[in-house]
Amino acid sequence: MGFWKSLFSTSDRLSAPVKIQQEGRGAIAAEPRIVFSVDRELDLYELEELCDAVGWSRRPLRKVRKALQHSFLVVSMWEERPARRRLIGFARATSDHAFNATIWDVVVHPQFQNKGLGKALMKYTIKKLKSEDISNITLFADPQVVEFYRRLGFLLDPEGIKGMFWYPD
Amino acid sequence: MGFWKSLFSTSDRLSAPVKIQQEGRGAIAAEPRIVFSVDRELDLYELEELCDAVGWSRRPLRKVRKALQHSFLVVSMWEERPARRRLIGFARATSDHAFNATIWDVVVHPQFQNKGLGKALMKYTIKKLKSEDISNITLFADPQVVEFYRRLGFLLDPEGIKGMFWYPD
Ligand SMILES: CC(C)(COP(=O)(O)OP(=O)(O)OC[C@H]1O[C@@H](n2cnc3c(N)ncnc32)[C@H](O)[C@@H]1OP(=O)(O)O)[C@@H](O)C(=O)NCCC(=O)NCCS
Ligand SMILES: CC(C)(COP(=O)(O)OP(=O)(O)OC[C@H]1O[C@@H](n2cnc3c(N)ncnc32)[C@H](O)[C@@H]1OP(=O)(O)O)[C@@H](O)C(=O)NCCC(=O)NCCS
Numbered sequence: 001m002g003f004w005k006s007l008f009s010t011s012d013r014l015s016a017p018v019k020i021q022q023e024g025r026g027a028i029a030a031e032p033r034i035v036f037s038v039d040r041e042l043d044l045y046e047l048e049e050l051c052d053a054v055g056w057s058r059r060p061l062r063k064v065r066k067a068l069q070h071s072f073l074v075v076s077m078w079e080e081r082p083a084r085r086r087l088i089g090f091a092r093a094t095s096d097h098a099f100n101a102t103i104w105d106v107v108v109h110p111q112f113q114n115k116g117l118g119k120a121l122m123k124y125t126i127k128k129l130k131s132e133d134i135s136n137i138t139l140f141a142d143p144q145v146v147e148f149y150r151r152l153g154f155l156l157d158p159e160g161i162k163g164m165f166w167y168p169d
Numbered sequence: 170m171g172f173w174k175s176l177f178s179t180s181d182r183l184s185a186p187v188k189i190q191q192e193g194r195g196a197i198a199a200e201p202r203i204v205f206s207v208d209r210e211l212d213l214y215e216l217e218e219l220c221d222a223v224g225w226s227r228r229p230l231r232k233v234r235k236a237l238q239h240s241f242l243v244v245s246m247w248e249e250r251p252a253r254r255r256l257i258g259f260a261r262a263t264s265d266h267a268f269n270a271t272i273w274d275v276v277v278h279p280q281f282q283n284k285g286l287g288k289a290l291m292k293y294t295i296k297k298l299k300s301e302d303i304s305n306i307t308l309f310a311d312p313q314v315v316e317f318y319r320r321l322g323f324l325l326d327p328e329g330i331k332g333m334f335w336y337p338d
Contacts, residue, residue, distance in 0.1 A: 059268070063304075067267035070241075094263045094271065098236035099228070102263065102271050102307075126335065135232075136336050138271075138309060143329035154333040160312035163332020164323040166295065167305050 032081045036124045040074040046087045088112045089121045101129045103139040201250045209243040215256045257281045258290045270298045272308040
C-alpha cells in the first residue's frame, strides 16, 4: 500500500488532486501509476472479475458487451506498471447526448478503495460528460454510497424529484 | 369531450384498456382516434408547442433534435381525425440497449389529461421497452407525479436506492 502515498499530499489526502495519467500520455516510470481511459475495448472477463470482487451478481457477457457498445461513455481506471496493466475501476454513462447523462456501474476494486480513487474516477467521468455539453448528470445510488456521491456534489431528491424503478414481472 | 367516452368502458374507465391504434394500422373512421407511434421524425415545433402547454421551459431545438436522435425510444401519441393529426402526448427513453432504460419527458396535452391517456402512453412505452429485453426501467419523477407512476407499478427508492442529480456549476 506504500506506493499510494506518492499519489496524495500527506497533509490532505482527500482534497488533494490524485496524480493521474490520461490515456496516451507516456507513463515511463518504475512505480505504478493510475491511468484513466475512455476506450471501450475492454477485456470483458477482466471487467467481470472486477465486478465479482465487489460482490455484484454475474451478468451475461453478451449483454455486457451490448451495454458497453451503447453507453455514451465508458471509463476504466488502471494500475499501470511497466510490465502490466490491471483494471481497478470502472464507470459508464447512458445519455441522449444533449440533456441527460445517467451514470451506472461505478466500481473500485476493494484493494484500491478508500484511497480517493473512487472520487478521482467520478471526477474524471463528470469532466468528460461536462465537456460534451450535457445539461445534467443523474444516477441511482445504493443507500451505502449516497454519502460518497453527496461529497462529489450530487444532490439527493432535489426539489422532491424521486428516482423510481420498474422491474419486469 | 364526448368522443372520449367511446374509448373507455363506462363501468371502469381507469382499468379498462384504452382502444388505441398503432402506427400503420388503418384508422378509417369519422371519429377521432388515438394513435401511438415510435417514429422519431417529429415536427419539433409541434413538440415544443406540446411542452409549452404544460409549462415546461423552452429548450434549444438543436439540442432537442440531438436528444431525439440519441434516445433509444421516442413515443408520440396523436389524436387522429380524417383531415388532420395532432400531437397530444410524448415520452422518450435513453438506454444501454441491454440492462437499463430511463424514461424522460412524459407529457400529455392538458386538454387530454385525466382521461387515462397518460397511463396508456406509459403502458405502450413500457411494452416497447420490455420487447427489447431491457432488464429494468427507471425514471425521475417530479413530486406531483410520483403517484401517477406508482399506479403504473413503479417503485419509489426500492431497497433504499436513491435518485441523485448533479448540475454543472
Ligand atoms: C463506492 C466506491 C466506488 C467508492 O470508491 P473509493 O475509492 O473507496 O472512494 P474514495 O476513497 O474516493 O472516497 C471519496 C470520499 O467518499 C467517502 N466514501 C467512500 N465510500 C463511502 C461510503 N460507502 N459511504 C460514505 N462515504 C464514502 C470517502 O470517505 C471520501 O470522503 P472524503 O473525500 O470526504 O474524505 C467503492 O467503495 C466501491 O466500488 N464500492 C462497491 C461498488 C458500489 O457500491 N458502487 C456504487 C453502486 S451505486
Ligand atoms: C403526468 C401526466 C403525464 C399524466 O397524464 P394523464 O393522461 O393526466 O394521466 P391518466 O389520466 O392516464 O392517469 C392515470 C392514473 O394516474 C392518476 N394520476 C394522473 N396524474 C396524477 C397526478 N398528478 N397525481 C396523482 N395521480 C395522478 C390518475 O388519477 C389515474 O389513476 P387511476 O388509474 O388509479 O385512476 C400529465 O398530467 C402531464 O402531462 N403532466 C404535465 C407534465 C408532467 O408533469 N410530466 C411528468 C414529468 S416527471
